[in-house]
């Protein structure tokens with residue numbers, strides 16, 4: 001059994017990007033810029049935004065954070081996004097979700113120029129992903145696919161079972177692995193909470209991708225011997241024995257499922273660190289596209 005080390009792979013990607021960004025600097029005299037917009041005081045969002053900013057700096061890109069109060073109106077946010085749509089120093093615009101309830105998330109996502117939508121959430125980019133055109137792949141699904149590639153896990157003809165149908169993970173990862181291309185070409189099943197007997201699906205998975213948002217939901221008896229397990233879940237559970245009083249666990253019961261798996265991602269240290277690496281990758285890609 002191999003534990004997939006997402007932290008290590010993410011660091012490799014960041015090291016690669018650091019070199020590439022240095023190359024851009026000498027070739028073009030400038031570097032990719034990423035603006036991250038956060039509205040309100042959601043503690044988890046603040047942590048993520050800070051991590052994105054730091055990672056951006058580390059690879060030599062130009063990050064900026066726009067922190068707006070929770071009372072910001074939709075119109076104000078739309079104006080700010082439009083400003084950055086027209087600012088050629090910024091190649092990526094990321095609006096951290098969730099947004100306060102007075103703001104319509106769909107409208108905000110659609111305001112971001114598809115050429116700067118490094119999250120890959122704009123309907124134009126989602127459509128391109130589905131039909132196999134070049135686009136920004138959403139960061140977490142891109143991280144999943146990249147981990148499979150870097151661990152030389154064959155996907156062609158394999159049965160990938162995705163548990164969860166979110167727009168951020170389940171649907172796009174299914175679309176990506178379905179494409180007829182290298183690193184994909186899988187037979188993909190998407191299942192979710194409405195399934196009468198989820199195990200009927202999960203047991204037939206060669207590769208199981210868990211993105212349900214329920215702690216330790218996937219147990220050993222739900223998978224077959226030799227399965228490859230990618231756990232996208234990040235759930236807080238009470239842990240009175242720790243200093244913080246909680247710990248993070250995935251959607252997979254790691255101790256149980258790892259008895260049967262051939263490869264498995266841990267939480268933390270699996271898919272999580274890959275998300276930011278792929279965000280940097282998309283920002284780099286956006287910059288390069290602009291130069292052409």
Ligand code: GUN
Nearest residue numbers: 094095096097098119139
């Ligand atoms: N909130 C949770 N995950 C994400 C993400 O990948 N991008 C953005 N913009 N917000 C998020």
